[in-house]
Amino acid sequence: MALKVYNTLNRKKEEFVPIKDNHVNFYVCGPTVYDYFHIGNARPLIMFDVFRRYLEYRGYDVNYIVNITDIDDKIINRAEKEGVNFKVIARKFTDAFFDGAKKLGVMPATVHPRATDNIDGMLELVKKLIDKSHAYEVDGNVYFDISSFPGYGKLSGRDIEQMQSGARINVDERKNNPLDFALWKSAKPGEPSWDSPWGPGRPGWHIECSVMSMKHGNKTLDIHAGGQDLIFPHHENEIAQSEAANGVPFSKYWLHNGFLDIEGEKMSKSLGNFLTVKDILTKYDPIVIRIFFLLKHYRSPIDFSEERIKEAKAALDRLRNAYHKIEYVLNAADAEFTHDENSDNQIEAYKKGIEDAMDDDFNTARAMGHFFDIAKGINSLDEHDKNAFSYINAAKQIFDTLGTKVFGLTFDTQKKTDDLSNDLMNIIIEIRQNARAEKNWGLADLVRNRLQEIGIVLEDHTGGTSWKYI
RNA sequence: GGCGCCAUAGCCAAGUGGUAAGGCAGAGGUCUGCAAAACCUCCAUUCUUCGGUUCAAAUCCGAAUGGCGCCUCCA
Structure with a gap:
């Protein structure tokens, strides 16, 4: 069965065919490092990590790019508040991000480019857009002219005229059109800045992703992913500025994960339900957090609560207990097992079930169901039945490959024991x-x-x- | 106001027009010195409601109701 993915661009599931052979340029919008990343940020981090691993399992050569946006208004504001250089803030939360990701079992990306290392590329792109009359400069600011890009709104399914009528009043007077967005912002005194043909300033919010994805991936990516809230305006604007500059589609497939709520409410600092991954990991096994996300389809909303986490832990324990039995039996056995074709067929069927589920828009929830079936199969076995060998061996293989290598779960609760x-x-x-x-x-x-x-x-x-x- | 998503058991959740996976919780039983873990049985004749298409609908179409998201920084 061929892999199908839900493409936000068409709002349909489509067969996944990379642009070039089996090579996949997969770009995920990474964190803006102005604070500890929260449990909601962990969802795309974990889910897209699993997609990347599955593509590799399927034999694709994946160039996985996760950027770090280390210059931005929020970083500047925080640095100002704390009276430190913005680099101090960016460094601190970049480190925290990598630390948390590692604990959550997220594999390092092929490359983690940083915005501040790519200012030159951004300047070039802005210049190109001005040359092509897609952007204009006012008082040291450069704006993208959305009226120059006919496809504006195609990702988010929006109509420009309707958006204009509903636009907020507090728009920048210098823009020709309220929906035009900043490619380059002039710096106020004391703010971090880089020299540019339009005076000292810093990049706008969207430009860094376009530049870094082109540099480390391709002018047309195979997959571009992020949270649903990034569809508009972030990804819409990335498309506009990239396609206006290059004249080719920015990404073939767009994947977006659903939101996370806390106890049925939106997470926000004002509600006091803002949970950072750093804090959560002091309370819970990171693998429990992983399976919590895997038990639900990535595009659906998910609700985080003590009860949900307890259920996730119970579910993980069930798999771990089965795995424990596998090891116990294999270690205790005299290895005098006979081959059992039925078990082989059974386990092949489970494996295919998991692959089919993943091929269907990365349906991890369905895939997990098959793991529980395998666990039941293991637990039902008579541990002294020598015919059980091939089943146990094959089950171990599925747990070790799909379970550990693809889903990033660890089943072996034995710590390193001397x-x-x-x-x-x-x-x-x-x-x-x-x-x-x-x-x-x-x-x-x-x-x-x-x-x-x-x-x-x-x-x-x-x-x-x-x-x-x- | 505009755009979009969702509604399946006590809870969570998958479901690809062909007769409702799985997990948690619960009840009873088996095993055990007791535990723990595990196993067996039970737990949705039905998928928010009302119409429609079809031999056949949780799945497709329409409407209603109820949730949610985006349109402003957000994963």
Whole structure:
């Protein structure tokens, strides 16, 4: 089955065909580093990371670009408030972004370009737009003239005239048209600035993405992605300035993720429900956050709450328990298993189910359902049945490849355990088994309870006792 | 006012015109010294409502109702 993606440009699912062979230029709008990134920012970060991994799993050569916007009004405002250079703010929250992303299991992009490293490219693009009469300069500011670009509004499905009638009153008087947007802003005294033909200034909000995607990707990207709120004006403006300059489509496919609410309400600082990833990770396993997002389709709205997270944790634990059984059986086995064709076929069917789900506009929620089916299959197996070998082995493969490499989930709850710890655990378990044999339940329970206090769970089976970290 | 999205069990959620995946919670049972984990059984004759198309609709069309988003910085 061919991969299909929902393209915001046409509002339809389309077959995914890269522009050139199996090469994919995939650009995601990264953070503006003016604050710690929040749980809502984590959604595109995690979901598009999974899409990227799946494309690679499918054999595509993915050039994955996630920019850092490190110059912007919000950064300048914060720097002013704290009385530091804007670079201090940008550096601090760029570091926090990379740190959080790493903890969430997000793979580093092929390249993470920064806006401030690309000022020259932006100046060139602005010049080109002026030369082509798509932009005009007023008092050191350069604006894009949207009336010069007939396709304006095609991504967001907006009509220019209707937008003009509904435009806010507080528009910049210097613009020819209220909807024209800034490509270059003149600097006020004391503000960070770069020299330009129009005087000292800084780039407008949208220009950095156009420049960085062209530089590190192509004039026409295969995929451009971001949050739904970026459709207008950000992505609309990127299209206008890029296509006006290059005369070719800016991106073949546009992907947009749905919003996240907190307890049914929009997240905002004024409501006091603003949750940063940094804070959340002090409370929850990052992989729980990952599976929380994976359990729902990326384009739907998602609601974040304690209860949802508890459910996500329970779901993850179910998969981890199954994986724990896989390892327990494989380790305990004498490796005298016979081949079972039925199990092979069954597991092939699960694998195909997951791939079909992902091929259908990255339906991770459906894909996860198949993982639970596999978990059930593992849990139902008689661990002493030698015919179970191929099923268990194949299941492990699916967990390790699709589960870990594509979805970025970790199932192995065993921390890095050294030989000494393993030996000690075996001794403790042996002593407790002796106590149990003598029906010394007090001692047996004491051992189990004390271990639980330090995060180790003992599980008695008919054939012995296994242990794992919580 | 303009543009767009959504409505499936107690909760979350998938659903590709052919007769409702999965997870959580709950009830009963099995296993166990007790736990934990797991397994088995039960838990939507029905998909907000009303029309329509069709042999067949949760899926397509229309309308109503109820939520939500964007149009201003936002992932």
